[in-house]
Amino acid sequence: MPRVNLHTMRCEALFASSIRRSDHPSPENVREAIEHSLRVLGARGCAAWVAQAYGDFPEAAVTRMHWVQNLVAEAFVENDHYWEPPTR
Numbered sequence: 559m560p561r562v563n564l565h566t567m568r569c570e571a572l573f574a575s576s577i578r579r580s581d582h583p584s585p586e587n588v589r590e591a592i593e594h595s596l597r598v599l600g601a602r603g604c605a606a607w608v609a610q611a612y613g614d615f616p617e618a619a620v621t622r623m624h625w626v627q628n629l630v631a632e633a634f635v636e637n638d639h640y641w642e643p644p645t646r
Contacts, residue, residue, distance in 0.1 A: 575591040
C-alpha cells in the first residue's frame with residue numbers, strides 16, 4: 559500500500575473547508591475544520607474539491623493553497639508527515 563502524506567491530506571481538507579482568511583483561524587479552528595471536511599467529504603472528496611477549484615479558478619486556488627499550507631504547518635508542528643496503513 560502507498561504511504562499517505564498527512565500534510566497533503568490536511569491541506570486538501572482545509573482547502574475544501576468553509577474557513578476563510580477573514581476568520582483569522584486559530585490552530586484549534588484549523589484542526590477542527592480539517593476534521594470536519596474529512597468527516598463530511600472524505601480524503602478523496604477533499605482532493606476532488608481542490609482539483610475543481612484549480613480548474614475553475616486557478617489564480618485564486620494557488621493563493622488559497624499557499625495560505626492553507628502555512629496554516630497547516632502552524633497547526634501541526636511535527637516532523638512525521640507520513641502514515642503507513644497497517645498490513646493485513
